[in-house]
Amino acid sequence: xxxxxxxxxxxxxxxxxxxxxxxxxxxxxxxxxxxxxxxxxxxxxxxxxxxxxxxxxxxxxxxxxxxxxxxxxxxxxxxxxxxxxxxxxxxxxxxxxxxxxxxxxxxxxxxxxxxxxxxxxxxxxxxxxxxxxxxxxxxxxxxxxxxxxxxxxxxxxxxxxxxxxxxxxxxxxxxxxxxxxxxxxxxxxxxxxxxxxxxxxxxxxxxxxxxxxxxxxxxxxxxxxxxxxxxxxx
Amino acid sequence: xxxxxxxxxxxxxxxxxxxxxxxxxxxxxxxxxxxxxxxxxxxxxxxxxxxxxxxxxxxxxxxxxxxxxxxxxxxxxxxxxxxxxxxxxxxxxxxxxxxxxxxxxxxxxxxxxxxxxxxxxxxxxxxxxxxxxxxxxxxxxxxxxxxxxxxxxxxxxxxxxxxxxxxxxxxxxxxxxxxxxxxxxxxxxxxxxxxxxxxxxxxxxxxxxxxxxxxxxxxxxxxxxxxxxxxxxx
Numbered sequence: 001x002x003x004x005x006x007x008x009x010x011x012x013x014x015x016x017x018x019x020x021x022x023x024x025x026x027x028x029x030x031x032x033x034x035x036x037x038x039x040x041x042x043x044x045x046x047x048x049x050x051x052x053x054x055x056x057x058x059x060x061x062x063x064x065x066x067x068x069x070x071x072x073x074x075x076x077x078x079x080x081x082x083x084x085x086x087x088x089x090x091x092x093x094x095x096x097x098x099x100x101x102x103x104x105x106x107x108x109x110x111x112x113x114x115x116x117x118x119x120x121x122x123x124x125x126x127x128x129x130x131x132x133x134x135x136x137x138x139x140x141x142x143x144x145x146x147x148x149x150x151x152x153x154x155x156x157x158x159x160x161x162x163x164x165x166x167x168x169x170x171x172x173x174x175x176x177x178x179x180x181x182x183x184x185x186x187x188x189x190x191x192x193x194x195x196x197x198x199x200x201x202x203x204x205x206x207x208x209x210x211x212x213x214x215x216x217x218x219x220x221x222x223x224x225x226x227x228x229x230x231x232x233x234x
Numbered sequence: 235x236x237x238x239x240x241x242x243x244x245x246x247x248x249x250x251x252x253x254x255x256x257x258x259x260x261x262x263x264x265x266x267x268x269x270x271x272x273x274x275x276x277x278x279x280x281x282x283x284x285x286x287x288x289x290x291x292x293x294x295x296x297x298x299x300x301x302x303x304x305x306x307x308x309x310x311x312x313x314x315x316x317x318x319x320x321x322x323x324x325x326x327x328x329x330x331x332x333x334x335x336x337x338x339x340x341x342x343x344x345x346x347x348x349x350x351x352x353x354x355x356x357x358x359x360x361x362x363x364x365x366x367x368x369x370x371x372x373x374x375x376x377x378x379x380x381x382x383x384x385x386x387x388x389x390x391x392x393x394x395x396x397x398x399x400x401x402x403x404x405x406x407x408x409x410x411x412x413x414x415x416x417x418x419x420x421x422x423x424x425x426x427x428x429x430x431x432x433x434x435x436x437x438x439x440x441x442x443x444x445x446x447x448x449x450x451x452x453x454x455x456x457x458x459x460x461x462x463x464x465x466x467x468x
Contacts, residue, residue: 010244014251021255028262043426047434049385098404151283152414155404168420169402170332170389180386182438186402186420186427193420196279204416 041189048171048183050078055104058083059111078185079178083108085167085187086159089117094160094201096122098153099133099172106134106173113143121145122204124154134173146208154204158197166194275423282405282417284312289338292317293345312419313412317342319401319421320393326352328394328435332387333361333406340368340407347377355379356438358388368407380442388438392431400428 054071056062058080065073086093086108093112100106100123113119121138125147128135139145148154158168169185171177188194288305290296292314301307320327320342327346334340334357347353355372359381362369373379382388392402403419405411422428 007244010241010248014244014248017248017252017255021251021259024259025255025262028259043424045427045430045434047430148416151416152410153416155411155415155417157404158418168404168418170391170404176386177389181389182382182385182387183389184392184402184431184434188424188427190277190422190424192277193279193422196281197418200279200281200418 042165042187043190044081044187046078046081046169046185046187048078048177048185049179049181050080050082051075052179053077053080055080055083058087059107079104081187082167082185085161085165087111088165089161091162092118092120092160094120094122094163094198094205096154096156096158096201096204097173098124098155098157099127099130099174099177100138101130101132101134101174102178103134103175105178106137109138109143110141113138113141119143120201120205122154122156122201122208123147125149126153132174146205148204148208150207156200158201160194160198160201163198164194165189166197168197276399276421277424278315278421280312280315280403280419280421282312282411282419283413283415284314284316285309286413287311287314289314289317292321293341313338315421316401316419319395319399321345322399323351323395325396326354326394328354328356328397328432328439330356330388330390330392330435330438331407332358332389332391333364333408333411334368334372335364335366335408336412337368337409339412340371343372343377344375347372347375353377354435354439356388356390356435356442357381359383360387366408380439382438382442384441390434392435394428394432394435397432398428399423400431402431 052071053075054067054069054073055077056067056069057073067073083104086105089112093109095109100121109119109121119138121135121143123135123145127133128145128147135145156168157170157172158166160166166188167185169183171181171183171185177183286305287309288301288303288307289311290301290303299307317338320339323346327343329343334355343353343355353372355369355377357369357379361367362379362381369379390402391404391406392400394400400422401419403417405415405417405419411417
């Protein structure tokens with residue numbers, strides 16, 4: 001009888017200790033896997049120049065094989081990865097980019113805007129108006145674009161997708177950068193890296209709270225509009 | 235006697251289970267803290283323009299307060315943080331930078347080289363020879379510098395400290411970038427981000443295994459040497 005009571009007592013202690021140890025281990029394991037595992041925090045680096053390949057299937061209902069353009073089809077490139085990350089936005093895209101003249105990247109931004117995603121663009125006052133800049137195209141589509149006039153150059157090249165995914169690096173959003181230069185784009189969801197960029201975008205956006213109206217109707221080539229930079233709310 | 239034997243048996247079982255649970259929990263906790271904790275993986279973002287302040291104490295035995303130059307003293311800036319990260323190298327510094335004309339950053343690299351740290355510099359063939367470029371200064375000090383001639387521009391701006399710490403972003407290593415532009419440098423030890431840059435540096439270094447001798451004795455201003463790019467081993 002005494003042996004039975006002892007046995008029950010020790011069994012209860014063992015089970016109690018085991019339960020505590022197990023819950024602690026599971027909790028730590030779950031946190032570890034959530035942060036480090038393949039389905040956890042996204043960390044990726046894209047290098048350029050990107051292979052030249054068709055990206056039509058990313059914008060339309062066409063399958064990769066059904067397009068008849070002369071470019072290569074069905075391959076994943078640094079550009080297609082970048083476009084996929086940008087187009088994964090479901091609520092917001094905050095873009096802070098020095099030079100923006102790449103037509104495919106512009107198309108991705110226009111597609112998001114058409115889907116109702118809130119797009120904000122901060123760019124450099126000088127490069128916004130050079131030949132081939134897509135900033136005027138974005139503005140004509142109704143996208144809010146502002147220029148940072150407080151510095152020599154607004155030289156950032158980063159995008160924030162839904163405030164959770166950061167794309168940043170050396171890559172300006174130009175055709176030369178994508179197809180010809182040696183460049184990088186770092187892609188991360190790491191909160192300690194994303195948070196400072198969210199705050200930096202907010203700071204720059206708020207400190208440039210009027211848009212310089214450098215685009216008057218159709219965009220001009222490497223010239224400023226005749227009103228010399230009239231401001232309007234954006 | 236039987237009770238004592240049972241008691242010893244159960245005690246051994248409890249201790250065994252406890253030891254296993256404890257070692258598992260400690261192992262997971264250590265790994266978690268190493269990767270996520272404040273003393274774990276470094277993740278930091280530096281924004282520019284940097285405040286202008288004296289950085290002499292980083293290079294000499296002077297304390298921050300004993301310098302008599304007219305700049306502000308005793309404050310931590312984005313530039314001083316960047317210099318500290320670079321100068322934390324104990325074995326190697328691999329530098330892959332489009333434009334390099336900043337005297338303080340050059341001094342940091344020369345200091346490392348003088349301490350015996352292995353320094354390798356990859357740069358852009360056109361920007362290596364413009365006015366104020368420090369590439370010639372580095373080469374004259376005996377540092378191995380190569381130019382990437384395979385692309386329109388070698389536009390990266392990253393550094394690898396001891397192959398473990400990555401510094402990358404929009405910032406060229408110029409005075410304008412540091413003091414005037416809106417720029418960023420992302421600092422991380424995250425292996426999933428560092429590893430691709432280590433591989434990219436290796437790839438670029440090996441694919442440009444001769445140094446373009448664009449510097450003939452004293453550096454020229456915005457001109458190429460008369461030998462038109464003679465090659466030598468580096």
